[in-house]
Amino acid sequence: MVTSYQNYVDGEWREPSNGEYFETTDPASPNDVVAEYPRSVAKDANAAVEAAVSAQGDWAATPAPERGAILRGAGSILADRKEELTQLLIREEGKTHAEASGEVQRAVDIFYYFAEKTRDLGGSVKSSSKPQSGLYTVDVPVGVAALITPWNYPIAIPAWKLAPALATGNTVVLNPASLAPGVAVELFEAFDEAGLPPGVANVVTGPGSTVGDAIISHDGVDAVSFTGSSKVGEAVYSKATDNGKRVQTELGGKNPTIVTPSADLEEAADLVSAGAFGVTGQACTACSRAIVHTDIYDEFVDAVIARANEIDVGPGENSDMGPQISENELEGTLEYVDIAEKDGANLEIGGGRPDGERLREGYFVEPTIFSDVDPDHRIAQEEVFGPLLAVIEAESFEDALTVANGTSYGLSASIVTDSHTEAERFVREVEAGVAKVNDKTTGLELHVPFGGFKQSSSETWREQGEAGIGFYTIEKTVYNSF
Template sequence: MTERYQNYIDGSWTDAETGDTLETTDPAAPSETVAEYQESGVEDANAAVEAAAAAEDEWAETPAPQRGAILRETATILADRKEELTDLLTREEGKTHAEAGGEVQRAIDIFYYYAEKTRDLGGSVKSASGPRTNLYIKDEPVGVAALITPWNYPIAIPAWKIAPALATGNTLVLNPASVAPGVALEIFDALDEAGLPDGVANVVTGPGSTVGDAIINHEDVDAVSFTGSGEVGHMVYDQATNDGKRVQTELGGKNPTVVTDSADVEEAAEIVANGAFGVTGQACTACSRAIVHTDVYDEFVDAVVAQAESIEIGPGDEYDMGPQVTESELEGTLDYIEVAENEGATLATGGNEPEGDRFGEGYYVEPTVFSDVDNDFRIAQEEVFGPVLAVIEVEDFESGLEAANDIDYGLSASIVTDDHTEAERFVDEVESGVAKVNDKTTGLELHVPFGGFKQSSSETWREQGDAGIDFYTIEKTVYDSF
């Protein structure tokens, strides 16, 4: 039986005023409907923002540890439901069971983390220059937050926006991507069960061009947090800043791993393959460029091809790599594969839709490796968002670092080397918000800042850790003389 979801507005589950619904399907078996959602409109979005605005003062005045208790209980409820949430995420987004379970656990951990952070909120005390004066800084919530999230991490990204917003006393409205919104709505079910007051957190499903636009532009919204494509993100940034709103955007990536001549080639190939083909390459931090020293280039290509060919493709509950999330995402990846071949890159492995009974009509593509790629090829400059790796040959460390930075994006980057001096230089000089040594470009700790440089971010505010708290708070300096 198809699960049916409603909007959550002012503490109640309600149908959209439009009367319209939308369905999600299993990307491994597109003829199978997973769930039905509300295809909401502007009226629903406005109602959600109005509910958040009405609840703003009371929630801000709630002692932070009490807010934390609700977040802690939410985490416990999500943990109790981890297996069913994992199954829903796999069926709706296509991740493998292991990948989906890891993402659900991350969301749980995020709520636990920010629950504990509430004990330390409030501000700081400073020494005044004169006598009989208390000088302190008081941290206050920004107000109502509009949150727009993508489909590729459908529970982790909402969690790392929702939890710090609520911990710091803000109210919010979430518009999750329509492709896989189920696990995000389950967060609100858990918040409701945990005792969150009415109106504090609201979620409205429906097109971002309608619902997202309405909440971003609503006069009662004070802050906007967006994760998604660069094209949409730049429009969101312009809209929000034109209205004087606080805004953060996290956008795309074209992430390199530099492999030096001192690297263990087999280890490097495994690191790159995990970063390139994990979550079917559908991560903004996925490794899509391997920049390899000429002395180990041929050996590396052979090794990473072997890694790619060892990956078993199929439905996420049984295999190593699942399908792409939609037919349009698959078509986009196949288009880039054709572009790469036309540019003159060598297709070393993959590049096709696999055939066989287990694939059915699913949106599958083989893990794909291109060699003989120039760094100015489109396949090396544009975000593919699929399991496609471009391998670029360079003469030395200097040219490798130059190639890594010769890109409009700057989200995540890594180096594989046994030379500590090279590692230190890479960390100092690479133009990316995340820099890793002897590790894959994907994978993030939840208690440190996350964000990009250049076209990967608005470069305004970071997410996660204390940076997540910073975005949702504003400082008031108090001089108390008596």
């Protein structure tokens, strides 16, 4: 039996006003329908925003530790249901069990973290130049936040937007991506069970072009947080700022790993492989470019090919790398394989769909590596949201750094080196919001800022940690001469 979900608006589970639903399917077995969701329209989105507007004053007036207790309760509910949510994530998004389980745990940890942060919310006390006067700041919520989230981290990204927004007294409306909305909707089951007041958090499923646009455009929305493609993000940013809203966008990446002659080659191959092929390359921080010094180039290519050869591709429950989420995403990756070959890059491994009975129907693709890639090739410049690695040769550290910075993106970057001088210079000069030394480009701590440079971000507000709190609050300065 197919699970049927509804929108959560003003503390109630509601059918869409038009009565229409859409289905999600298992990318490992596309004939397997997972669930159905409301194909909502602007009327549903507007109702959610109006509920959030009505609830905002009372929620902001709720003591912050009380808000935190509800977040902690929701996190505990998620923890109790971890395996159930993991299975839903595997079936809708295609992640491996380890990846899906880790993502659900990440959501739990995010709610626990921001639950504790509610005890520290407030402002700062300053010394007044007037006698017997108080001078201090207080942080107040922005108001109503519209949250638009992608399919590739369908519970972690909603969690890291929802938790700081709610912790700081804002109310929210979430529009999750339609390819894998299940675990995001389940968050609201947890909110409901944890006792979140009606209207504080609302979720409306359906096309971003309809639901997301209506939420962003609504006069009742004060802030917009979007994660997704650069093209859509630029349109969201333009529309929201034209209406005077506070906006943060986190977008695409073309993330490099520089490998220097002093690097441990085995470690470098492990890190690049994990960054390129983990989560089937469907991460905005995935390593898509390995920039390798001439002296070790051939040896590195052999080592990373060996890693790719060891990857077992198959359904997420029992493999090393799952399918891509949809036929469109699979076709996009395969199209870039053709483009790379036409540009003159050398296909070392992969480049097609894997053989095997269990893989015939799903959206599976082989881990793919190209060598002899020119920095100007399209696979070295454009985001490929799949397990495709371009290996680029560099004659020097300076050359490698120039290549690393030579794209319109700047999200995550890493270097593998045994030289402190190179590491320090890399951290200082690389044009990326996340810089890693002897680590893979993927993987983020939840208590530090996350965001990119250039077309990887609006470069306005960062997410996560204290920075996440900052986006959802406005500082008010108080002069008290009472």
